[in-house]
Amino acid sequence: MAATVIDGKAFAAKVRGQVAEHVDRLKSGHGITPGLAVVLVGSDPASEVYVRSKGKMTVEVGMKSFEHKLSADTSEKDLLDLIDKLNNDPEVHGILVQLPLPDHLDEDLVINSITPAKDVDGFHISNVGLLSTGQKSMVPCTPLGCLMMLRDHHGSISGMDAVVIGRSNIVGKPMAQLLLRDSATVTIAHSRTKDLPEVVRRADIVVAAVGRPEMVIGDWIKPGATVIDVGINRIERDGKTKLVGDADYESCAKVAGAITPVPGGVGPMTIACLLANTLTACCRANGLDEPEGLTA
């Protein structure tokens, strides 16, 4: 039987609609407009596309968007000065520094200079620590989007076997924390995992976040399992550029019970969750109730 396609694009539109309703209420009821600042250093074409799309959707849900584009040779001091300004700007509730940064900038130092309460990426060491100890934090957008789709599809994932392929700080590790918090049995696999296909075959939930185009194939998937494909890889095929995930869609969809497509799966949910996190940060900053269903 063919897998159910989990429509991340439609789900993301629904989430953005919910965010927009909350923003309306904040504006009319409290005179507060949530604001998101995005900082881009350098001019990577793919990054520019994402930043533009984030800015557009930020404005669409009624928030203020502050875009800061800095040249590729920006000094660490200038970048830290800008972050300091944004940390202290009451109109800014969320700050995102687009990654990766140019080599001469210390990514950890830069991320950890963002006020944790405004760290809508959830990458600050304080937020990482809070998440892993089950305390209130900002949760990384991509794993949060994956969790929302899993909860929506399964109702509960309690007791299910989940295998996360990939151990990055931005996806693999926080994803594992979120799955664990929802009482799944979690394995983190990676490029050195012994007999990866056999490990993946045990999973009811497979989260593919390795960054290798179409690496996970249908033969590795337990019949009926849910495949969440985090990969976004641009490849050349038949003389055309094509966007593919870390899972081989065609073969996986034949075996899986449900699967997220690329594009139109995890990617749009990531941006929707960025807006949801900005809303959450704004509510917390103003001592207001947090939006229900939009946090982890």
Ligand SMILES: Nc1nc(=O)c2c([nH]1)NC[C@@H]1CN(c3ccc(C(=O)N[C@@H](CCC(=O)O)C(=O)O)cc3)C=[N+]21
């Ligand atoms: N601090 C930081 N936070 C990020 O969240 C962050 C980042 N840096 N650096 C770059 C990556 C990449 N990223 C994407 C978000 C949405 C889509 C997305 O919506 N993709 C569409 C397709 C877009 C296309 O056609 O190229 C889709 O999958 O359907 C993709 C990629 C966020 N990132």
